[in-house]
Amino acid sequence: MSSAIEPTGPDFSKNDGLVAAVAQDAATGDVLMVAWMNAEAYDETLRTGRAVYYSRSRGRLWRKGEESGHTQAVRAIYVDCDADTVLLKVEQIGTACHEGYRSCFFREVTPQGLKVIAPRLFDPEKIYKRG
Amino acid sequence: MSSAIEPTGPDFSKNDGLVAAVAQDAATGDVLMVAWMNAEAYDETLRTGRAVYYSRSRGRLWRKGEESGHTQAVRAIYVDCDADTVLLKVEQIGTACHEGYRSCFFREVTPQGLKVIAPRLFDPEKIYKRG
Numbered sequence: 276m277s278s279a280i281e282p283t284g285p286d287f288s289k290n291d292g293l294v295a296a297v298a299q300d301a302a303t304g305d306v307l308m309v310a311w312m313n314a315e316a317y318d319e320t321l322r323t324g325r326a327v328y329y330s331r332s333r334g335r336l337w338r339k340g341e342e343s344g345h346t347q348a349v350r351a352i353y354v355d356c357d358a359d360t361v362l363l364k365v366e367q368i369g370t371a372c373h374e375g376y377r378s379c380f381f382r383e384v385t386p387q388g389l390k391v392i393a394p395r396l397f398d399p400e401k402i403y404k405r406g
Numbered sequence: 407m408s409s410a411i412e413p414t415g416p417d418f419s420k421n422d423g424l425v426a427a428v429a430q431d432a433a434t435g436d437v438l439m440v441a442w443m444n445a446e447a448y449d450e451t452l453r454t455g456r457a458v459y460y461s462r463s464r465g466r467l468w469r470k471g472e473e474s475g476h477t478q479a480v481r482a483i484y485v486d487c488d489a490d491t492v493l494l495k496v497e498q499i500g501t502a503c504h505e506g507y508r509s510c511f512f513r514e515v516t517p518q519g520l521k522v523i524a525p526r527l528f529d530p531e532k533i534y535k536r537g
Binding site: 284303308 | 485491
């Protein structure tokens, strides 16, 4: 563990340079999504006050809302005990989930399978460009 | 993606068989911790109603509170859009964090570095057996 990094922020020396990032609605307390940040994404988030993640599937920075306009204004950041996870309290513009739900956690586990427990607020086909 | 698994629960076919798990206090909405689950941990959590994680560092199931007594009674489970993260709403007995804080996110990022923003509720030395 790098004691030079630990006192000021997350520790990017583990997990291939990534930390997990939980975005929580600052107003309602709802957990909106979980994604990843590398040091560059974290630094840009701090500098701009807008949530920037690292997309593992695309292998590049993912400025939340860059396509949809559904940005997250970051109100506070917390670091966990192991310094490998951050919690962002955010003001969510639009919806966090690319499926059109306010939160990515729109399905509850029930004995009958997954049950959708939130309204769909937009049709993804109308927000994201295809092809 | 396995369409046979997806409709009923998380997808353990990615990320070396692990999904991220966020534990949120069912009463206050506070995010308590983030850990990992494999299929076995998830199944035992469902069956027993107590949070069971998979410890990557120890390479085995981690029955939350097995040493400290600080267990988590699971009230609801949600699965995210990609089915690779679960959100647990829990009733936390004692503290979630092994450092003695209610939540693992007890430090806020400030321009002056990390600032502890929660009271320490117990001394870990008195709870965990050493060596």
